[in-house]
Amino acid sequence: MKLIYSAASPYARKARVTAIESGVGSELEFEDILPWEDPAGYRDVNPVGKVPALVRDDGLPLYQSNMVCEYLDSQGTTKLYPDPGPARWTALRQIAAADGILDASVVVRMEGMFHEDDTASTKLIDRQELSVNAALDQLEAEAGELNGPVTIGQVAVACALGYRDFRFAGIDWRASRPNLAAWFAVFAERPSMIETDPEA
Ligand SMILES: N[C@@H](CCC(=O)N[C@@H](CS)C(=O)NCC(=O)O)C(=O)O
Known part of the structure; x- marks a missing residue:
């Protein structure tokens, strides 16, 4: 493979x-x-x-x-996708929020990459940032569901947060989201996250 x-x-x-x-x-x-x-x-x-x-x-x-x-x-030998049932829906919702953050963040980045500064659409960028913030707020409200053995939902959320730090370091997502920040501080120390850190 x-x-x-x-x-x-x-x-x-x-x-x-x-x-x-x-x-x-x-x-x-x-x-x-x-x-x-x-x-x-x-x-x-x-x-x-x-x-x-x-x-x-x-x-x-x-x-x-x-x-x-x-x-x-x-x-694999360690299953990250929970069996059908409530835990699987929790993980799939976490993936949806994480992918939503990534999709909106990538639109903002593309807008900056493919347009001259004065022609980038602030309306489009503001709308994407609204989506990013709302999805982060949902993850903060549901941060307790990120605890427990590693799932694909946790992996997706961690990669989305890592991307915000990598490409949008000037925008502080942590200040109003202490629970999400505390969870990510621990998850980011996993060898899988360190090995794949884009800044390493
Ligand atoms: N929905 C896709 C998104 C993948 C994606 O956008 N990848 C970007 C890199 S972050 C890419 O390869 N972009 C090249 C392109 O759009 O042509 C997925 O989940 O795999």
């Missing part, structure tokens, strides 16, 4: 942390690419050109971070 990723991508980080936490890490080959440079042949793996993607041992490519994570989990 080969996991194709980019060191700066938070979606790919979710897959890398999942690989380590679920115990498939040692069976995996890794390839670090720059998706924006459209490496030759990559669209045959992922037609939409994004990371992460996973090429299975039988050659079938899987793409989109949640599918990649779920496949890695199915191959």
